[in-house]
Amino acid sequence: MAFDKIVVPATGEKISLRDGKLHVPDNPIVAFIEGDGTGVDIWAASQPVLDAAVEKAYGGTRKISWMEVYAGEKANEVYGEAIWLPEETLDAIDEYLVAIKGPLTTPVGGGIRSINVALRQRLDLYACVRPVQYFNGVPSPVKRPELVDMVIFRENTEDIYAGIEWEAYTDDVKKVINFLQVEMGVNKIRFPESSGIGIKPVSEEGTGRLVKAAIQYAIDNDRKSVTLVHKGNIMKYTEGAFMGWGYKVAAEEFGATPLDGGPWHVLPNGLIVKDVIADAMLQQILTRPAEYEV
Template identity: 60%
Template sequence: GFRSLNVALRQKLDLYANVRPTYYLDGVPSPVKAPQEMDMVTFRENTEDVYAGIEWEAGTEDGEQVRTFLEEEMDAEGIHEGPVGIGIKPITEFGTKRLVREAIDYALENNRDSVTLIHKGNIMKYTEGQFRDWGYEVAQEEYGEAVITEDTLWEERDGEQPEDTLVVNDRIADNMLQQLLTRTAEYDVLAMPNLNGDYLSDAAGAQIGGLGIAPGANFGEGRVLAEPVHGSAPKYAGQDKVNPTAMILSGRLLFEYLGWEDAADLIGEAVEQTIASKYVTYDLHRQIEGGEKVSTSEYAERVAETIEDLA
């Protein structure tokens, strides 16, 4: 069963694509030398993988039944003796293709250069390897000359990307984690299974200054649920101190979804101006020399006032 309200909502509403734009806001302290090179969008499959909620607790009757079935009926090996927790990792053709299709459509509509499929198919060949293969099938069978694979790019064009063409490639997940740091500017739109997406999008958020400024939204057919990347922080409840930027920018994504680009642009500009003025919450203040530390509500009020001034 589900152990998370977020996961339950994504499943019940079929919010299959978790989309996280990750870009640098001027003035935000960052642990990397060139945070401005980060401008990517992650598409994380939201309903499958080990987050599907299909698991059994160690020591339970159901868990032991699954173990017995795996060992006796499926000849599974390598499960050590004693209590064991078991989870299922479903990766379907349907779930994979609709996510990759969403990522490619976004990239083409927004003049992006590439879509990278992230996976551990070198180890998990029948799940994440299938994710990679099905992703390439979408690219090659549904988009014609608008999309070219990286292999074809180098084999036939010596690496020269045709104008108005999207490149689709793939990377192993652990390698991609270090390439986020070492070759940031080379990546644009990323598409990946659920667990990899959780890891990679959080790592990308750290490079632009942390999850306090990282927005996200969950998309389904005709519906969207926006939420900050950082999730909840119950220990700060009622203290009026945490950074609301990620929540505000998640709201901006809702306006973009509705096609209200002017409103979305106003929100983005107001947030950037507020941070640039060093009027920030405690998490940024401790890293900014000469800044003014303010509460959650004071920061939000300044953003709202700036929107009014810009409008």
């Protein structure tokens, strides 16, 4: 594929996807978005570290060929016309499969509300995977930081990250509130004249693929438990459905069965799938961090 502003490295090969697995050549082309603000400094420090790590790990037999693609302020400078996320950036990431990015600014005014959210939506980056681990010698306010070793899987494209909302006092939000009140019989909007409204879609498909990825990760990495964190006690048809669908995936995809009558489940290999209300989770990861792994 030919690009307008993006320069493909003269050396390097594409990473490919076969049978659901990445196949990485010895000289892979990896796209990068430098980022805005501190992103410029972060990337300047990160690239040589990554290159040195590859050199150290493979003794010079492998090397990354970096390819810059544009988003944020730099895209606006390169492409002009208030273009913050060029189509060819998305095309390049689609074609070369792997990309790394720095922090991006949110444009002031109209257009894209959040470039990060736009990237997630357009590329369907549904799983935000965040390892959280203590490194010996690093100061920590947690009493037993050495017990913290978890990997968080966060849904990235649904719920609040769908970005569906209407600003207070606008004609659009008045239409939404009127529909909710007149057509749906909603009478719980305390201050309708001054309220913004947001919608958080949660689907069985979106939940299923996230939970499946989390459970598979736990199996592949010898983890002991997967925890579904939710607010189903308040929002039964979104948060509560997330919990229910999560258990369904565990049962149908991994052969899990109810543990001591449920709702917790256990896989044939002993992996526990459990759930916890978000409030309790935030407390217990401080008081009992060893109980949470994925």
